[in-house]
Amino acid sequence: MDVELGGFLSQNSTYDYDDDYEYKEESERRGSEAVLIPLLYSAGLIVGLLGNALLLVVLTLKRRWWSAADTVILHLSVADILLLATLPLWATQAARPDGWCFGNALCKISGAVFHMNFYCGIFLLAGVSVDRCLSVVHSTQLHLLNKPLLVHVSCVCVWCISLLLTIPDWVFLIAETVASQEKTLCDYNYSGSGTNWQLLSRVCHLSLGFLLPATALAACCSRILLRLQQRSGRLLKQSAGVVIVPLAVVFLLCWMPYNITLIVDTFSYTSKEPHGAKTENSSLKRALMVTSGLGCVHACVRPLLYLGLCGNFRKQTLALLRCAPVEFRGSLWDLSVAEEVQPEQSHEQEKLKPMRSVECPLSADEHTQKSPAEI
Structure with a gap:
């Protein structure tokens, strides 16, 4: 009886377990993204639309005049609603195994709306911060803010x-099938134009759209905070100039991770090595997806900030929910409702001061005229 010891002991072929492990890990990651991203975008869509719709109703209902701050709030709310309208498209791309199914036109529109929301938000907040800095620090105000039409023209610009x-x-931006992920994605394609256009677009975005207005925003807010620390008056601390500080801080917290990741991704193109380039590219793509979602969350947070910070908006919202007729002359951006009464009271007190100053000398003259007679 012959026994052959060759069999499986003589086989030299090996099995690559790493490829199978990476495939399972990649499939699990895609499955988790297909569930979490649509849920987060759906929750953001509901909260954001309700908040911004309530904000628009409060702004437009029974208002006789518009302040400059109300006009800025209106344009910011429109930009947020446009961004929220694109969230179902991105959620569908993450949930579907085939990816993007809406064509090139909606792909370009969705990407453009995403960046327009960021640009409008940071430019308008930078403009308001400059105005608040001039009014709080230098006690001056821009002339165009006294004319609502010029404010609208500035926002349109x-x-x-x-x-x-x-x-x-x-x-x-183009919707094309990615071979590595086996699905259609709405992503940038610079292959036909070279990397120079990609670097140029990144530099324009980071310099003109982020660094320049963010520096102005941070400088003005820091000047406002330093000035408010020097003046401890209660009326100054309740002024509308304080509202721009938390709005700017929350905006930068939501959008700064995306822009920092974009800076890292931009530098990776110039210093990319052949080894490990695929892993670095995939990790940065995932980081850009997460941080861009964080930027979309800001469209939901802004109405909540108005509700927590602005006393006029909070009181008018409660009156609207109770179906009570309420009209305000002040801006919704004011911290306290009492600010609308304080200027009128101070104006009346200024009118009473000359009357009191006139009455006091008369009473003194009468006293001096009566005293010799009595003597």
């Missing part, structure tokens, strides 16, 4: 500048 900065989205 901000929209036009934001539209110009989104030209790379209209040109290079």
Whole structure:
């Protein structure tokens, strides 16, 4: 009886377990993204639409005049609603195994709206911070803020500048099938134009759209805080200039991770090595997806900030929910409702001061005239 010891002991072929492990890990990650991202975008869509719709109703219902702050709030709310309208498209791309199914036109529009929301938000907040800094620190105010039409024209100019900065989205965004992920994605494609256009668009976004207005925003807010620390008056601390500080801080906290990741991704193109380039690229793509979702969350947070900070908006919202007729002359951006009464009271006190100053000398003259007679 012959026994062959060759069999499986003589086989030299090996099995690569790493590829199978990476495949299972990649499939599990895609499955978790297909569930978590649509849930987060759906929750953000519901909360954001309800908050911004309530904000628009409060702004437009029974208001006789518009302040400059109300006009800025209106344009910011419109930008947030446009961004929220694109969230179902991104959620569908993450949930579907086939990926993007809405064509190239909606792909370009969705990407452009995403960046327009960022540009409009940071430019308008930077403009308001400059005005608040001038009024709080230097006790001056821009002349155009006294004319509502000029404020609307300025906001429209901000929209036009934001539209110009989104030209790379209209040109290079395309819905195409990615071979590595086996699905169609709405992503940038610079393969036909080279990396120079990609670097140019990144530099324009980071310098003109982020670093320059963010520096102005941070400088003005720091000046406002330093000035408010020097003046401890209660009326000054309740002024509308304080509202811009938490709004700017929350905006930068939501959008700064995306722009920092974009800076890292931009530098990776110039210093990319052949070894490990695929892993670095996939990790940065995942980081950009997460941080861009954080930027979309800001569209839901802004109405909640107005509700917590602005006393006029909070009181008018409660009156609207109770179906009670309420009208305000002040701006919704004011911290306290009492600010609307304080200027009128101070104006009446200034009118009473000359009357009292006139009455006091008369009483003194009468006393001096009566005293010799009595003597």
